[in-house]
Amino acid sequence: MNKVVLITGGSSGIGKSIGEFLIEKGFIVYGTSRSPEKYKDSKFAILKLHVKDVDTIKQTVKTIIDNEGKLDVVINNAGAGITGPVEEIPNEEIKANFETNFFGPINVIKSVLPQMRKQNSGLxxxxxSIAGYMGLPYRGIYSASKGALEIVTEAFRMEIKGFNINMTNVAPGDFATNIAAGRYHAPLLENSPYKKPYGDTLNLMNAHVDAGSDPDIMAKAIFKIINTRNPKVHYKVGEFMQKFSIVLKRILPDLIYEKLLMNHYKLK
Incomplete structure (x- = not known):
């Protein structure tokens, strides 16, 4: 039987690329969006789901199980970017980012585990994000929310192994998607002490996304993981130097690594 896949945030960017690739490989794919009516031409079904709204999560999972009788793979792809000096980002925006990037995936996982336990299988x-492995200047909140998800996955996967359910992290680098347009950007305040360094870093970040890799690379990586009998804890997908930056953080003294990052972002 074909595997049934749920992809949160499957209407655009990386999620859309993954869904379209898996459809071609014979999977039954359901994507999600807060506004599914905008994606009537999608190659796979798009259901209404907001990761901050547990009721929409439960309804979507129920719809898929009612339709297909099972749910084999869940890809927690929905996420939100956020930039700005930590000092100047409003607390409500920090909390909102964690609601999407951290609590959202946890709510999805909690909603699908009963069905996966019943099946005695699931992934x-x-x-x-590769950004979740390091504190990046003016992306500190994003790094923290993605890093938190990386760490909780390490614990979560050990707790559910006894039910024959696998869990893994996939950390992408920069890909050519519309994520920059959907980020929360703390405003460049005229009288801010961070105005110039934050503005310069923001331009650099946007340039990295614009010159990012083809999202199909992520789709192929996800396909390979789905077909792996015993997935690893962590996967990194991106340009060599983006992945190598994680290795450098592991082997270099903290102050030297910090200096490398500051030089990269042209910070004093």
């Missing part, structure tokens, strides 16, 4: 893939 949950949490899409995090």
């Amino acid at each position: 949950i893939i949490n899409v995090t």
Whole structure:
């Protein structure tokens, strides 16, 4: 029987690329969006789901199980970017980002585990970020929310292994998607002490996304993981130097690594 896959945030960007690739490989795919009516031409079904709204999560999971009788793979892809000096980002925006990037995936996982236990099988893939492995200037909140999801996955996967359910992290680097347009940007305040360094860093971040890799690379990586008998705890997908930055953080003294990052972002 064909595997049934749920992809949160499946209407655009990486999620859309993953869904379209899996459809071609014979999977039954359901994506989600807060506004599914906008995606009537999608190659796979798009259901209404907001990761901050537990009721919409439960309804979507129920719809899929009612339709297909099972749910084999869940890809927690929905996420939100956020930039700005930590000092100047409003607390409500920090909390909102964690609601989407951290609590949202946890709510999805909690909603699908009963069905996966019943099946005695399942795979949950949490899409995090290479940024989650390090505190990046003016992306500190994003790094923290994605890093939190990486860490909780390490614990979660050990708790559910006894039910024959696998869980893994996939950390992408920069991909050519519309994520920059959907980020929360703390405003460039005229009298802010961070105005110039934050503005310069923001331009650099946007340039990295614009020059990012093809999202199909992520789709192929996800397909390979789904077909792996015993997935690893962590996967990184991106340009060599983006992945190598994690290795450098592991082997270099903290102050030297910090200096490398500051030089990269042209910070004093």
